[in-house]
Amino acid sequence: MATPVFEEFDPASDCDCPGCVHWRRVSPRSLPGRLGGHPASRRALVVAAATSAALAAGHQASALAVPPTPPGPHRAGLPAGPEPGTPQGGKGPLHGGGGASVPPAQPRALTRTEIINRAKTWVDAKVPYSMSKYWSDGYRQDCSGYVSMAWGLRRNEWTGSLGGFGVKIKKADLQPGDILLFHNTADPEKGSHVVIFGGWTDYTHTYYTAYEQTPPHTRRLATPYAYWSHSDKYVPYRYKSLKAGAAGAEPGAALKAGPFPGAAYFGPGAENKYVTQLGQLLAARGGAAYYAESPGPRWSDSDLRATQAFQRAQGWSGADADGLPGPRTWELLAGGKGKDIRTAPAGAPASHGVPGYPGRNMFRPGADNPYVTQLGQRLAEKGYGRFYPAGPGPRWGEADRRAVEAFQRSQGWRGGAADGYPGPETWRRLFR
Numbered sequence: 001m002a003t004p005v006f007e008e009f010d011p012a013s014d015c016d017c018p019g020c021v022h023w024r025r026v027s028p029r030s031l032p033g034r035l036g037g038h039p040a041s042r043r044a045l046v047v048a049a050a051t052s053a054a055l056a057a058g059h060q061a062s063a064l065a066v067p068p069t070p071p072g073p074h075r076a077g078l079p080a081g082p083e084p085g086t087p088q089g090g091k092g093p094l095h096g097g098g099g100a101s102v103p104p105a106q107p108r109a110l111t112r113t114e115i116i117n118r119a120k121t122w123v124d125a126k127v128p129y130s131m132s133k134y135w136s137d138g139y140r141q142d143c144s145g146y147v148s149m150a151w152g153l154r155r156n157e158w159t160g161s162l163g164g165f166g167v168k169i170k171k172a173d174l175q176p177g178d179i180l181l182f183h184n185t186a187d188p189e190k191g192s193h194v195v196i197f198g199g200w201t202d203y204t205h206t207y208y209t210a211y212e213q214t215p216p217h218t219r220r221l222a223t224p225y226a227y228w229s230h231s232d233k234y235v236p237y238r239y240k241s242l243k244a245g246a247a248g249a250e251p252g253a254a255l256k257a258g259p260f261p262g263a264a265y266f267g268p269g270a271e272n273k274y275v276t277q278l279g280q281l282l283a284a285r286g287g288a289a290y291y292a293e294s295p296g297p298r299w300s301d302s303d304l305r306a307t308q309a310f311q312r313a314q315g316w317s318g319a320d321a322d323g324l325p326g327p328r329t330w331e332l333l334a335g336g337k338g339k340d341i342r343t344a345p346a347g348a349p350a351s352h353g354v355p356g357y358p359g360r361n362m363f364r365p366g367a368d369n370p371y372v373t374q375l376g377q378r379l380a381e382k383g384y385g386r387f388y389p390a391g392p393g394p395r396w397g398e399a400d401r402r403a404v405e406a407f408q409r410s411q412g413w414r415g416g417a418a419d420g421y422p423g424p425e426t427w428r429r430l431f432r
Contacts, residue, residue: 094134110243116196144194145157160183181237191229191233197209208222280295286309356431363404367395372400
């Protein structure tokens, strides 16, 4: 087989292209000596060391072997306990605090903002996933218990009953607070799941912000429509007892008509409600990948880069795209006008001459940044989502490496050219 005509590995450290100069200045230093070098070389050393240790251990290895934990019921590949009868508990009363004696009643009326705000309480608390435990509010700590809580239902429901509290809608009608529900009537323990829709992340409506209860804990994550697996099985529903109120992409959009509060509310050291609102508006316009957690009141680099990405999406540059919101930026965001942020984070130097490629230092064990999320989302779009049982995220992991390797092999590359670490040519082909 012919050897690829390009070089995927990083060139010598004295490369003077603008991208390399930039990333050498801002990226974490590579580890020296035997811990440094190319990831594949370090991996070979680890394998060799592990092999030697195994041989030395001899017969003790078999005695200490532990069988792998079976996968979770609706998250294949994620460690979990043995599969239960269903992927969530059945219908039942609220738990504790007298909740068990509360009879079923008419569900409470809630606005979209109230639903999302309720959903965020579990995200902020990182409520652990469990089909047998109950959170302090009385709701079961699984996917259907989470939706029961967000919708303010009087009982803990399950995927087989949640649809009765909503009305079916079309994809085009989805708004924050609605749900995407898959109940496998033939075999409920296989695939059944439900998530809360938090708003579209891009104008193509291929990704949305999902609030969901899943191992290991409640999360908020940009997710391909309708879901990572069984995508064609999910049905959108709208809460029957929805109360009239602000309908934005996230809580905070209710303030979208408010005037620009002033430049003093944004930038290093700022901590106020307008920073939270800015982040929520940016996430709704395609900037969710810049936030590892939900936007908050303390100004961060995520806010700056997401703001700059939105500004660049409008075709601005220089001082007009400095990452600090001015009156015009605020007007476009608050009014739902202008162009959405592209899927790829804007403003990254063209390392090795490839636009948007941030350099290999962004993709290695321990890396945690929005470029890892961007890479994973693009791989999922290209058909490699099967490697992400829990969805792409900002922390580099084995799922990312295996997905990249599969893509590289699809290009006909082998050996070191298909090591699972994205080089400039891998990036160029993924995003062209």
